[in-house]
Amino acid sequence: MKMTFRWFGSNDDTVTLEQIRQIPGVTGVVGALYDVPVGEVWPVEKIKKLKEEVESHGLELEIIESVNVHEDIKLGLPSRDRYIENYKQTLINLSKFGIKVVCYNFMPVFDWTRSDLAKRLPDGSTALSYEDKVVKEIQPDKLVEEMEKGSKNLSLPGWEPERLQQLKGLFDLYKDVDEEKLFENLGYFLEKIIPTAEACDIKMAIHPDDPPWGIFGLPRIVNNKENLERIINLVDSPYNGLTLCSGCLGANVNNNIPEIIRYFGSKERIHFAHVRNIKIHEGRNFDESSHLSSDGSLDLFEIMKAYHDIDFKGYLRPDHGRMIWGENARPGYGLYDRALGIAYINGLWEAIGKSAK
Numbered sequence: 269m270k271m272t273f274r275w276f277g278s279n280d281d282t283v284t285l286e287q288i289r290q291i292p293g294v295t296g297v298v299g300a301l302y303d304v305p306v307g308e309v310w311p312v313e314k315i316k317k318l319k320e321e322v323e324s325h326g327l328e329l330e331i332i333e334s335v336n337v338h339e340d341i342k343l344g345l346p347s348r349d350r351y352i353e354n355y356k357q358t359l360i361n362l363s364k365f366g367i368k369v370v371c372y373n374f375m376p377v378f379d380w381t382r383s384d385l386a387k388r389l390p391d392g393s394t395a396l397s398y399e400d401k402v403v404k405e406i407q408p409d410k411l412v413e414e415m416e417k418g419s420k421n422l423s424l425p426g427w428e429p430e431r432l433q434q435l436k437g438l439f440d441l442y443k444d445v446d447e448e449k450l451f452e453n454l455g456y457f458l459e460k461i462i463p464t465a466e467a468c469d470i471k472m473a474i475h476p477d478d479p480p481w482g483i484f485g486l487p488r489i490v491n492n493k494e495n496l497e498r499i500i501n502l503v504d505s506p507y508n509g510l511t512l513c514s515g516c517l518g519a520n521v522n523n524n525i526p527e528i529i530r531y532f533g534s535k536e537r538i539h540f541a542h543v544r545n546i547k548i549h550e551g552r553n554f555d556e557s558s559h560l561s562s563d564g565s566l567d568l569f570e571i572m573k574a575y576h577d578i579d580f581k582g583y584l585r586p587d588h589g590r591m592i593w594g595e596n597a598r599p600g601y602g603l604y605d606r607a608l609g610i611a612y613i614n615g616l617w618e619a620i621g622k623s624a625k
């Protein structure tokens with residue numbers, strides 16, 4: 269595996285490249301251009317600048333999270349073709365700088381959703397948390413407001429204000445899009461972009477829905493083994509692959525994460541691993557815990573063992589972390605807890621590797 273760390277750029281991250289470089293085992297960052305509106309082509313100059321900045325700190329930039337997909341593509345509107353052409357051009361531009369994997373998601377309207385961005389845990393840390401009742405009762409525009417309030421004035425990935433301003437219009441448009449239609453629209457998108465991804469040698473890696481069930485009546489399809497299987501078969505190419513996010517899929521107790529890793533790993537379709545733990549409470553409620561198995565509901569040993577068994581050579585990053593030691597950072601994306609997560613994952617990896625010999 270290649271250990272990486274998500275970074276939001278020098279203007280918009282409390283964590284510096286200098287700090288990231290000092291986390292044991294980290295070889296690269298997971299980056300993105302956050303100032304290009306969704307649907308527009310990523311300019312070569314900006315990609316070049318990001319790449320050079322990362323490399324000047326002794327780190328690699330080989331993976332992008334995310335090139336977001338314009339809503340018109342998810343909705344299947346006639347205007348989608350223009351945005352798909354732009355997406356292809358972005359892939360071509362990224363390939364000029366040695367990008368090997370592009371993570372993206374296909375969630376209608378909302379990216380990852382939480383009811384609290386700073387829930388206080390018994391040890392005094394704060395964590396992202398999801399309470400079903402809260403999300404069921406809140407109006408979508410109020411949720412957007414709450415997320416903005418909790419963001420500490422740092423942009424939240426996948427929550428672009430320009431797009432969310434059009435909430436009402438988007439909900440109207442999604443009235444005609446059920447799960448089947450969303451699959452169809454994803455298939456249309458993949459058929460168009462995978463040949464370009466192949467030519468560019470960029471592996472596409474779809475990120476699961478977070479949480480892995482529908483919210484506000486919007487369809488969600490990237491949420492269990494059967495659907496992941498259906499997605500990789502929409503276009504049967506190694507370039508049509510997955511980001512395996514343990515915390516997202518794991519929120520549904522019916523998803524057996526080690527088994528899913530072994531299954532899709534044997535097909536060589538996992539290109540990016542997000543590793544995090546969550547503490548599931550009764551029903552559809554969970555808090556994001558530390559990575560440690562005994563702190564959460566997922567067994568990180570079994571998860572890392574599955575990656576080891578499939579001889580995982582792809583990119584991996586700790587996913588969200590709690591806010592600890594008084595750190596003030598973007599919710600989920602502080603330095604300390606994610607660095608602790610990495611140390612723990614490295615420890616598991618070394619122990620599993622050595623005891624397998």
Ligand code: CS2
Nearest residue numbers: 334372373379380425426475
């Ligand atoms: C997230 C998402 O769970 C996660 O990794 O924080 O925002 C994720 O980056 C996107 O859904 C990927 O497109």
Ligand code: MN
Nearest residue numbers: 513516542587
């Ligand atoms: Mn993730």
